[in-house]
Amino acid sequence: MYIPRLTVLVAACALSLAGCSTLATDTKPQFLRSYEPTASEEPEVGPQPGQEPDLLLREFFSASAIPTGDYAAARAFLAPSIRQTWAPDGNTLVVNAVDITTVFDSSNSNRRVFTVRGSVIGTLEEGGSYLPENGAYEAEITMEKIQGEWRVTDLPQNVVIERTELRNQYQPQNLYFYESTGSSLIADRRWIFSGENSLNTELVTMIMEGPSARIKPAVADIVPRDAIFAGMEGGVYRFTGMADMDESQRRRFAAQLVWTLSNAGVPGPYSATADGTNLVPDVELLTTDDFVEFNPRTSADSVPALYAVIDANVHSVMGNEATPVAGPLGASGEVQSAEVSANGVIAAVRVSGNGKSQLVIGELGGPLIESIEGRTLSRPSLEHDRDAAWIVVDGTTVVRLVPSSDKNRIVEREVNTSALEGIPGEISVLRLSPAGARVAMIIDGRIFTGVVTRVSPGETRIVNVHELATELGGTALTLDWQPDGSLIVGTSTPEAPVWRLEQDGSSLSMLPAGNITAPVVSIAANRSTIYATDARTMLQFSPSETDAVFWREVPGLQGLRAAPIVAD
Known part of the structure; x- marks a missing residue:
């Protein structure tokens, strides 16, 4: 029997980054607990009569x-002899495009x-987590005429889809x-999958299954191990196994549930029970107004x-109008x-x-505490709602x-960056995400993201590091997080100075070049403006x-080459 060749060379994995190995993938809903939602509607997709083999293969x-239906639409293109035995190995590879060429074979028409x-x-x-990769795919697929119609008779045990199909079929x-x-x-x-008829129950099931492997090191899972989503009944989300959760823990889980459903466009209010009683005691209908303190998009709403x-002053x-801040940082000309x-x-x-360069920390207009020195220091990045800085x-x-408890000195602790070993070059930019769970870096012009895990109060690590936006070819000069979790990137490329990059690396889009001139060396954003x-x-x-194509000078800073700072 012909054995298909399959080559997937992933350059990022050669860097030996933590978490770089490709994990098994099954894009069908994973229901490992007791609840089974309504099956998705089967799309009417299949081979057309008399279709040429190359066109049939593309479809x-x-x-x-x-x-x-366990890839029922794809199985319709397979020969009956392998239709039921084809068992995708779980890896769903996403390729930029599929290129099909014929291997010459004149012995059998x-x-x-x-x-x-x-x-x-x-x-x-x-x-459904997306993991960016950078490599090559190659395989051989055999097709034969069966009762006058071309069908696939031999193929690799994996699923491959094009980037456009990811966008067309998934959200x-x-x-x-x-x-x-x-x-x-x-x-x-x-x-x-967009054809999923029960988005709300699918989301709740995924919550109960826990965070993805990529973000898990930065997450505190508050759901008990034995908790179960028992489905919906009369519009009520029913959970069991939460009897040992106190009122505060139930309320926190309710906030997690409500914000996930709300931001996915599932209309509220929501009704939920745990072990036969209201999930939040004495509250029958839950809305986002009940959990404003946990709003994951607070920074995006203000x-x-x-x-x-400007001229080395803040x-x-x-x-x-641009006004110097009070104190030495607004007047010394040393910043x-x-x-x-x-x-x-x-x-x-x-x-x-x-x-040398030196870091100072304090309150605006107040006394400053001197800290670490170095030949070079990156722009500092502050942890959200805390005084801690990374550099x-x-x-x-x-x-x-x-800062120490008495605010008189700075405690310096090195972050474990062993996950970066093997990546050549210096870190020129490091930016923490708004909640401090992720970190984005530029190393030798290339973009990497990682996850922040706190091993103990005194030990912090960067793990699960992946390279994103390899298309930029090492031209990145600056980046920052946007409130929606995406990244904005400034480059040295004249034709495309600024880009928007999704946090999972699944999409990279160029912002209008208009009148902006590379190199772009500093960048920041709020919910409405870059x-x-x-x-x-x-x-x-x-x-x-949507119709804007030009960048404008910032009022009060016309003609000035200033570096932006958004206080978030």
């Missing part, structure tokens, strides 16, 4: 993006062999889990203050970079007396800095204005 790959090639850009993991949705300290909800992005570094930008939090904490890198020293060492420093000045752009 087979399109049908492979439909997971319902009723048999054709095709070589299928494509550039691997990602993998759909179990539960990204966010599940929400608590980050490790339990203070806020963070998004766990999943791709769910407009943070804007600051800028300024507050308000209305049409190289800075970060400001929503609660008024500032971390700044300034030139020290010995010519990269001399391009190699990541340090977490926390700020960027190009080769000439500081500009702003509003993505919500």
Whole structure:
């Protein structure tokens, strides 16, 4: 029997990054507990009579993006002899495009062999998580004429879909889990088949199954191991196995449930019970208004203050005026970079007396505490709702800095970055996500993201590191998180200076180039506006204005080459 050749070369895995190995994938809903939702409607997809083999093979790959009925749509293109025995190994590879060429075979006019090639850009993991990859796919597929119609008779035991089919057949949705300290909800992005008729119950089932492997190290799972989603009855979400959860724990789970459903567009209010009683005691109908303190998109629903570094001083930008902040950071002319939090904490890198760079932390306009020095220091990144700052020293060492309880000194602790071993180059940019569960870095012009795990109060690690946006070819100069969890990236490429990158790496889109001039060396964003420093000045752009193609100068900063700071 002919054995198909299959080659998947993933360059990112050669870096030996933590979590880089491809995990088994099954895009069918995974219901490991007692609840079974209504089956999805079977799409009417299948081979056309008299179809040429190459065209039929292309439609087979399109049908492979439909997971319902154990890939019933794709099986319709297979010969009866293998239709039931084809057992995809679980890996759903996403390729940029499928290229099909014929392997010459003149011995049998009723048999054709095709070589299928494509550039691997990602993998759909179990539960719908997208894992970016960078490699090559190659396989041979045999087709034969059976009763006058071409059918596939030999193929690899895996599922391959094109990028366009991922977009056509699946929709990204966010599940929400608590980050490790339990203070806020963070998004766990999943791709769910669009033909799923019970989106709400699918989302709840996924919540009960827990976070994806990629984000799990940063998450505190509050659901008891024996808890079960028992389905819906009369519009009520029913759970069991939660008898040992106290009122506070039930309320926190309810917030997780409500925000996941609400942000997926499932209309509320919601009714839920646990072991026969209201999930939240004395509350029959749950709405997002009941859990505003856990809103995972709080920063997206408010407009943070804007600051800028101008002529090595920090300024507050308000209305049409830029005003130096009080204290030495607004007047010394020594500031190289800075970060400001929503609660008024500032971390700044300034030139020290010995010519090195030094980090200082304090309150805006208040006294500053001197901290670590280095040949180079990256722009600091502050943890959300905490005074802790992260910084990269001399391009190699990541340090977490926390003020002491008496606020008189800074405690410096090195972050474990062993997951970065094998990646050549220095870290030029490091930015924490709004909730502090993820980190984005630029290393030698390439973009990497990782997950922050807190092993103990004094030990923090970056794990599950993956390279994103390899299409940019090492041209990235700056990046920052947007409130919706995506990244904005500034590059040295004149034709495409600014890009938007999804947090899971599944999509990279160019923002209008208009009048912005590379290199873009600094960037920041709030819910409505992107700020960027190009080769000439500081500009702003509003993505919500769909017909906008030009960047505008920031009022109060016209003609000034300033570095933006969004206080979030």
